[in-house]
Amino acid sequence: MRALLWRDLALALRAGGGFGLGLAFFLIVTVLVPFSVGPQPDLLQAIAPGVLWLGALLACLLSLDRLLALDFEDGTLDLLATAPLPLEAALSVKALAHWLTTGLPLVLLAPVLGILLNLAPAGYLWLVVSLFLGTPALSVIGCFGAALTVGIKRGGLLLSLLVLPLYVPTLIFGAEVARRGAAGQEVGTPLLMLAGITCATIALMPFASAAVLRIGLR
Amino acid sequence: MSIWSYANPVKFLTLSARVQPVLWVVSLSCVAVGLAWGFFGTPDDYRQGSTVKIIYLHVPSALMAINAWFMMLVTSLIWLIRRHHVSALAAKAAAPVGVVMTVIALLTGAIWGQPMWGTWWAWDPRLTSFLILFLFYLGYIALWEAIEDPDTAADLTSILCLVGSVFAVLSRYAVRFWNQGLHQGTSVPVATGGRSVDDVFFYPLVLSMVGFGLLFVALVFYRTGTEIRLRRAAALRARVGRAA
Numbered sequence: 001m002r003a004l005l006w007r008d009l010a011l012a013l014r015a016g017g018g019f020g021l022g023l024a025f026f027l028i029v030t031v032l033v034p035f036s037v038g039p040q041p042d043l044l045q046a047i048a049p050g051v052l053w054l055g056a057l058l059a060c061l062l063s064l065d066r067l068l069a070l071d072f073e074d075g076t077l078d079l080l081a082t083a084p085l086p087l088e089a090a091l092s093v094k095a096l097a098h099w100l101t102t103g104l105p106l107v108l109l110a111p112v113l114g115i116l117l118n119l120a121p122a123g124y125l126w127l128v129v130s131l132f133l134g135t136p137a138l139s140v141i142g143c144f145g146a147a148l149t150v151g152i153k154r155g156g157l158l159l160s161l162l163v164l165p166l167y168v169p170t171l172i173f174g175a176e177v178a179r180r181g182a183a184g185q186e187v188g189t190p191l192l193m194l195a196g197i198t199c200a201t202i203a204l205m206p207f208a209s210a211a212v213l214r215i216g217l218r
Numbered sequence: 219m220s221i222w223s224y225a226n227p228v229k230f231l232t233l234s235a236r237v238q239p240v241l242w243v244v245s246l247s248c249v250a251v252g253l254a255w256g257f258f259g260t261p262d263d264y265r266q267g268s269t270v271k272i273i274y275l276h277v278p279s280a281l282m283a284i285n286a287w288f289m290m291l292v293t294s295l296i297w298l299i300r301r302h303h304v305s306a307l308a309a310k311a312a313a314p315v316g317v318v319m320t321v322i323a324l325l326t327g328a329i330w331g332q333p334m335w336g337t338w339w340a341w342d343p344r345l346t347s348f349l350i351l352f353l354f355y356l357g358y359i360a361l362w363e364a365i366e367d368p369d370t371a372a373d374l375t376s377i378l379c380l381v382g383s384v385f386a387v388l389s390r391y392a393v394r395f396w397n398q399g400l401h402q403g404t405s406v407p408v409a410t411g412g413r414s415v416d417d418v419f420f421y422p423l424v425l426s427m428v429g430f431g432l433l434f435v436a437l438v439f440y441r442t443g444t445e446i447r448l449r450r451a452a453a454l455r456a457r458v459g460r461a462a
Contacts, residue, residue, distance in 0.1 A: 148361065148374055148377075148378060149361075152364045152365060155364070158357075158360055158361065161353075161356060161357045161360055162357040162360075162361060162378065164353065165350055165353040165354050165382070165385065165386075165389070166381070166382070168350050168385070168392065168393075169389050172389075193392070197388070205381075208377060208380075208381050212374060212377050215370055215373040215374055215377075216370070216374070218370065
């Protein structure tokens, strides 16, 4: 499992484009917002938590294509499916590698972009906490979507259509935590719901992903 | 003789051919009478005026939009567990009907909401969860269309339907966090037995709901039959192709 993790991390870091691309996309989305809604500080402050969450979600979606497609093309997935390691575990590791290379950098970059959007000072902590709790769920759900569409030609667009509705609850609770945090309100309930969604998806989604992938590879 | 014998496509087609004429007549007359009674036979509401009459379209279609997904969930489970092809095809056949019901509910809701709330759309929990349900339907249908092999497609869409159901329920409760709630409460609460609408409005509404339910069943029967015949045609074509 460790070997698989290192392999995926090394591939993501060295293959060029994939790793930095998500971050650059996140940056661009955030920079475009003041152009599209106008640069009034009050307005930006009000929408900053939601925009940052949406940007993180889209950046995560952008990289899902590569999660399994490359391995499918060069036959690595077939090897993984027949390896002694359960496919569920292999997919969990791949989702973890995906999170480490896209989710975690987004969490670290988000406060910097918060400055650009004039985020309220109280919001930084909760923005980071909510993204840290929520982005693993995005990776695990995305892994399911990638497994669903792996054998399909031009599956990228379909992937977005399938995955985005599944992202809705995570987005709602994550953005709610960030918004309440920025407004100085109590964040307990949405925070717990967000953590619950993440735990549940980490526990259950690998089984769905593996089941789907086995069908796809059949 | 159990219900499973209808998993045989021939038996299913025979049954559906026998049942369908009755279903069409009963369901269409229920819908026609329910709507006509509702539109012309009931008085205007004291507060909402005549706009309330859209309820006879709005409530039944919303009801069937949710129940169609539930029916797809059940048939998907049957396919995954017992691998009856008719079951998978019924799920496939129900999806477009469900999406049309969702669109009707959304459109009539918007048309009703405009004079009542002064807005076509609000990010209200009920409205929003319906919009998300619509997206789920789109994804489900798109996945069916995208996969060539019918058994693989049935497997993948079934699992998508299962996972989607969990997330649909989750979204339903997640969107409550917006908690403005412009939408009124349910008109016919089954759990409590009481109801918030008067008998005058209630009877045509029930008739129309029954009609929509039966209409859905008739449409699913019809479309499933089409799917079975399409599958047969494909099999025949494949056989001819091999022989040639």
